[in-house]
Amino acid sequence: MLRKQKIEKKKKNKKPVVGFYAITGCQGCLLSVLFNEDKLFDLTKLIDIKAFPFIKQLEGAKEFDVVFMEGLVAKKNDLKELKEIRAKTKVLVAIGACACTGGIPAFRNFMKEDNYKHLVYHKAMHLTDMKPTPIDKYVKVDYYLPGCPPDKNEILTFIKDFVLGKKPEIYKKPVCFDCRKEGNPCLLDSGKLCLGPITRGNCGAVCPSGGLECWGCRGPTDDANIKTMMSLLEKKGFDVSHIKKRMKSFVGLKLAKKGIDTYEQEY
Amino acid sequence: MNYVLKKEVFSKFVNSVLKEKGIDFIAPVKSEQNDIIKFQKLISFSDLCLDKNAYYPLKEWFFKKNEVLFEFKGDKITIPEKKPKPKIFFGVRRCDLNSINRQDVAFSEGCWDPYYFLEREASTLIGYHCFEKEDNYCFCGSVGLEDHYDLMFYDRGDYFLVEIGSKKGAWFLKQRIRFFKKTTERLSARKKVIKNANRLQKKNIAPFYDHKNWKKGVDLCLGCTSCNTLCPSCYCFEFKDKVNISNLKNGKRIREWSACQLKDFSEVAGNHIFRSDREHRFKHRIYHQLQYFNEKHGKHLCSGCGRCIRGCPTRIDFVGILNNMKTKKPNVKKPKK
Numbered sequence: 247m248l249r250k251q252k253i254e255k256k257k258k259n260k261k262p263v264v265g266f267y268a269i270t271g272c273q274g275c276l277l278s279v280l281f282n283e284d285k286l287f288d289l290t291k292l293i294d295i296k297a298f299p300f301i302k303q304l305e306g307a308k309e310f311d312v313v314f315m316e317g318l319v320a321k322k323n324d325l326k327e328l329k330e331i332r333a334k335t336k337v338l339v340a341i342g343a344c345a346c347t348g349g350i351p352a353f354r355n356f357m358k359e360d361n362y363k364h365l366v367y368h369k370a371m372h373l374t375d376m377k378p379t380p381i382d383k384y385v386k387v388d389y390y391l392p393g394c395p396p397d398k399n400e401i402l403t404f405i406k407d408f409v410l411g412k413k414p415e416i417y418k419k420p421v422c423f424d425c426r427k428e429g430n431p432c433l434l435d436s437g438k439l440c441l442g443p444i445t446r447g448n449c450g451a452v453c454p455s456g457g458l459e460c461w462g463c464r465g466p467t468d469d470a471n472i473k474t475m476m477s478l479l480e481k482k483g484f485d486v487s488h489i490k491k492r493m494k495s496f497v498g499l500k501l502a503k504k505g506i507d508t509y510e511q512e513y
Numbered sequence: 514m515n516y517v518l519k520k521e522v523f524s525k526f527v528n529s530v531l532k533e534k535g536i537d538f539i540a541p542v543k544s545e546q547n548d549i550i551k552f553q554k555l556i557s558f559s560d561l562c563l564d565k566n567a568y569y570p571l572k573e574w575f576f577k578k579n580e581v582l583f584e585f586k587g588d589k590i591t592i593p594e595k596k597p598k599p600k601i602f603f604g605v606r607r608c609d610l611n612s613i614n615r616q617d618v619a620f621s622e623g624c625w626d627p628y629y630f631l632e633r634e635a636s637t638l639i640g641y642h643c644f645e646k647e648d649n650y651c652f653c654g655s656v657g658l659e660d661h662y663d664l665m666f667y668d669r670g671d672y673f674l675v676e677i678g679s680k681k682g683a684w685f686l687k688q689r690i691r692f693f694k695k696t697t698e699r700l701s702a703r704k705k706v707i708k709n710a711n712r713l714q715k716k717n718i719a720p721f722y723d724h725k726n727w728k729k730g731v732d733l734c735l736g737c738t739s740c741n742t743l744c745p746s747c748y749c750f751e752f753k754d755k756v757n758i759s760n761l762k763n764g765k766r767i768r769e770w771s772a773c774q775l776k777d778f779s780e781v782a783g784n785h786i787f788r789s790d791r792e793h794r795f796k797h798r799i800y801h802q803l804q805y806f807n808e809k810h811g812k813h814l815c816s817g818c819g820r821c822i823r824g825c826p827t828r829i830d831f832v833g834i835l836n837n838m839k840t841k842k843p844n845v846k847k848p849k850k
């Protein structure tokens with residue numbers, strides 16, 4: 247074998263260097279990765295994990311092939327860390343609702359400061375030094391694995407696709423598709439405010455299957471018909487501001503882009 | 514020759530089939546939690562629900578939601594051996610019987626689908642006739658249904674009149690002949706007509722493809738795919754390879770349901786989407802159901818069961834929309850495919 251070929255082969259067999267990171271968030275997304283308990287050993291044979299907040303021994307890397315980033319930018323340090331990581335990462339994957347769409351922490355954008363400040367932030371003022379936003383406001387995001395929490399299988403499938411050199415498949419079907427496959431009754435028919443029709447699926451419709459309406463944690467589908475969804479819910483007797491609040495719970499800032507007005511428009 | 518099954522022996526008949534080993538009895542059952550009727554393995558006679566047609570169709574018993582086509586180890590392929598248990602499907606309405614026929618056509622067109630037909634061959638279809646539309650969504654009378662059953666039950670008050678539709682049906686009945694009595698009674702075609710179920714007034718929808726009224730439906734469509742997933746006739750699928758994490762060269766190829774109301778349904782290599790706007794997706798479903806399939810196979814794909822309207826979150830009534838399109842439209846263009 248030629249030397250060049252040998253190097254090529256070595257390169258080919260090299261496991262991708264992967265990092266898991268978290269900025270402001272609850273670290274539940276990273277927990278979802280760990281929920282693949284019985285697969286973790288196999289996983290370490292596929293990828294070279296160089297960073298994971300729960301594993302103190304790992305010290306990061308100079309360069310990453312893939313980084314899974316949990317959390318959103320809510321303070322100056324988040325932004326600094328995010329930019330540093332982006333600079334040394336080939337493929338950046340936003341993982342979870344906070345990173346992808348803003349999630350619960352971004353709901354602060356839709357509240358009046360006087361209403362919450364004295365309750366939550368009086369001890370942690372550093373948390374209010376930036377407007378909480380999903381990470382793609384500041385850096386390029388290559389892929390999104392949404393959800394609060396994200397789906398553990400979706401994360402594994404992504405890694406398998408990546409290692410195989412396949413273009414990772416992004417699930418575009420709405421939650422209703424999953425829900426109908428599960429054979430559920432439609433909660434809209436029983437007067438519940440279900441956002442399944444406009445929300446990206448692949449969660450297996452866990453909420454509707456358990457009788458709980460979909461709150462839209464996985465973000466809107468590419469072709470979400472939000473206008474019709476609004477008028478349908480209005481006709482069902484829901485108050486407009488209630489519908490908007492619900493829609494904004496996990497994805498408010500992204501909806502603003504889609505034409506749903508928010509208290510603060512700019513994003 | 515027709516047969517009679519007295520209502521007083523009906524429960525005995527069902528219970529006796531339930532006790533038979535090596536055979537499953539699948540029938541409409543109402544969920545205690547949510548009132549949804551689905552075809553399920555019947556456990557006790559009292560669970561049988563013939564009040565109205567099932568909310569979910571029975572297609573998932575034949576055209577599986579997820580079907581493992583084969584497993585692979587490197588380039589070695591093994592097809593899983595499947596021996597489906599014989600199943601009796603009871604209480605199937607005329608619309609759904611026809612939808613099964615349309616799926617038989619679809620899954621034997623060009624190539625005979627072994628996965629589908631293994632289940633079909635293991636099945637015996639026992640129909641339950643409707644004499645009247647079940648609700649305002651039914652329009653089975655407008656789409657030209659045919660007889661497609663092994664046995665058909667007609668409710669005649671204190672007895673069922675039973676018609677035989679196939680050798681399989683005759684054999685099933687013969688095995689359990691002790692419950693049945695021969696009769697000379699026959700129902701004329703006129704008596705079998707399902708009343709008030711011919712709501713769709715148009716025979717040929719081809720000239721209306723570009724009609725402006727479609728917009729009324731299109732604007733209300735959320736793209737939720739309930740219409741496709743609830744439809745007993747829809748047969749579209751996609752493939753996925755699921756590789757094992759312990760060795761990425763091994764895994765299985767799976768066939769899963771798909772739906773033409775999805776934007777990426779018509780996406781091909783190079784990211785081109787053939788039906789990227791909602792209007793074309795919306796019309797495609799209806800035209801496939803009521804025109805394209807007919808052009809190819811001489812009968813409608815749609816059996817008029819009404820589920821796609823009953824289960825649509827915005828209740829888009831495409832039948833009403835079609836009915837309201839006036840015939841004499843000056844510049845109608847030729848339908849696109």
Ligand code: SF4
Nearest residue numbers: 422425432433440442
């Ligand atoms: S319950 Fe929700 S997710 Fe399920 S079909 Fe209805 S709207 Fe869709």
Ligand code: SF4
Nearest residue numbers: 608643646647651653
């Ligand atoms: S569509 Fe016809 S056959 Fe089907 S349930 Fe309604 S009335 Fe019965």
Ligand code: SF4
Nearest residue numbers: 734735737738740825
């Ligand atoms: S069920 Fe209704 S809203 Fe949903 S995709 Fe079908 S037509 Fe559109």
Ligand code: SF4
Nearest residue numbers: 744815816818819821
């Ligand atoms: S298109 Fe609608 S009415 Fe026709 S068979 Fe399908 S669900 Fe039933």
Ligand code: SF4
Nearest residue numbers: 747748749773798801
């Ligand atoms: S209507 Fe759509 S999903 Fe149904 S069979 Fe036709 S193309 Fe497939």
